[in-house]
Amino acid sequence: MNDMSRVERAVEIKQTKMECRDCHVYYGDTHAIKNVNVDIEDKTVTAFIGPSGCGKSTFLRCLNRMNDTIAGARVEGSFMLDGEDIYDKRVDPVQLRAKVGMVFQKPNPFPKSIYDNVAYGPRIHGLARNRAEMDEIVEKALRRGAIWDEVKDRLDAPGTGLSGGQQQRLCIARAIATEPEVLLMDEPCSALDPIATAQVEELIDELRQNYSVVIVTHSMQQAARVSQKTAFFHLGQLVEFGETGQIFTNPDDPRTESYITGRIG
Numbered sequence: 171m172n173d174m175s176r177v178e179r180a181v182e183i184k185q186t187k188m189e190c191r192d193c194h195v196y197y198g199d200t201h202a203i204k205n206v207n208v209d210i211e212d213k214t215v216t217a218f219i220g221p222s223g224c225g226k227s228t229f230l231r232c233l234n235r236m237n238d239t240i241a242g243a244r245v246e247g248s249f250m251l252d253g254e255d256i257y258d259k260r261v262d263p264v265q266l267r268a269k270v271g272m273v274f275q276k277p278n279p280f281p282k283s284i285y286d287n288v289a290y291g292p293r294i295h296g297l298a299r300n301r302a303e304m305d306e307i308v309e310k311a312l313r314r315g316a317i318w319d320e321v322k323d324r325l326d327a328p329g330t331g332l333s334g335g336q337q338q339r340l341c342i343a344r345a346i347a348t349e350p351e352v353l354l355m356d357e358p359c360s361a362l363d364p365i366a367t368a369q370v371e372e373l374i375d376e377l378r379q380n381y382s383v384v385i386v387t388h389s390m391q392q393a394a395r396v397s398q399k400t401a402f403f404h405l406g407q408l409v410e411f412g413e414t415g416q417i418f419t420n421p422d423d424p425r426t427e428s429y430i431t432g433r434i435g
């Protein structure tokens with residue numbers, strides 16, 4: 171192997187960002203996640219796919235402790251972010267959610283100006299010392315959210331006045347304003363039209379350069395388009411996890427094959 175190919179191979183190896191082991195989730199008597207083990211790589215888009223009710227959203231919510239907010243939900247197992255246990259008693263869930271941000275199915279801008287939507291998190295976490303620094307943070311997040319050009323002349327207008335696709339990109343900008351390391355997206359395009367979906371998918375591909383992105387999607391085409399890794403869930407179990415290309419062309423498990431060929435789900 172020459173030096174160049176050694177360098178190229180080294181570049182291909184991604185670091186593990188989150189390591190999840192022996193994970194179980196219960197809602198009362200419902201055992202929603204059953205012994206899931208998965209590594210989420212840095213600077214990679216990981217898609218969670220599977221039939222309705224298989225546990226995709228439940229498992230996604232484990233990654234930033236959003237299940238803590240659901241009465242009756244119980245999470246077991248080990249969830250490490252850069253080697254640190256996110257369920258440790260000393261971890262403040264609010265701080266954790268700044269590091270592991272989330273974008274929801276329906277765009278949910280706050281009833282505030284476009285500027286204040288993005289400045290909200292940085293203000294809470296004291297990331298700016300003055301207005302000039304906050305302006306910089308807001309502009310950078312809106313640029314990374316691929317919406318700056320559309321809103322730069324109306325930062326004081328309400329975020330709720332934007333189109334659905336713009337609102338979702340604003341919510342992505344809001345999530346990345348606190349400089350998260352991981353971005354969780356729960357069906358982020360399900361309320362968007364095809365054009366807005368294409369814009370958000372393009373944005374997800376760009377975000378991968380800086381963040382680890384985990385996306386729940388019902389659309390296998392979307393998973394194939396945006397992700398490098400795919401996890402197939404079925405009845406609360408992680409049936410198969412691997413390179414997206416392999417999962418869609420040559421899955422190991424017959425249940426994965428049935429799902430991607432449309433026979434279950």
Ligand SMILES: Nc1ncnc2c1ncn2[C@@H]1O[C@H](COP(=O)(O)OP(=O)(O)OP(=O)(O)O)[C@@H](O)[C@H]1O
Binds near residue numbers: 226
């Ligand atoms: N808040 C809750 N209380 C009780 N049970 C719940 C709750 N949320 C989810 N469940 C149950 O947990 C299981 C997994 O649900 P989850 O929403 O994680 O699946 P999903 O794969 O994301 O589904 P969908 O694709 O339909 O959104 C289902 O049986 C569901 O009914």
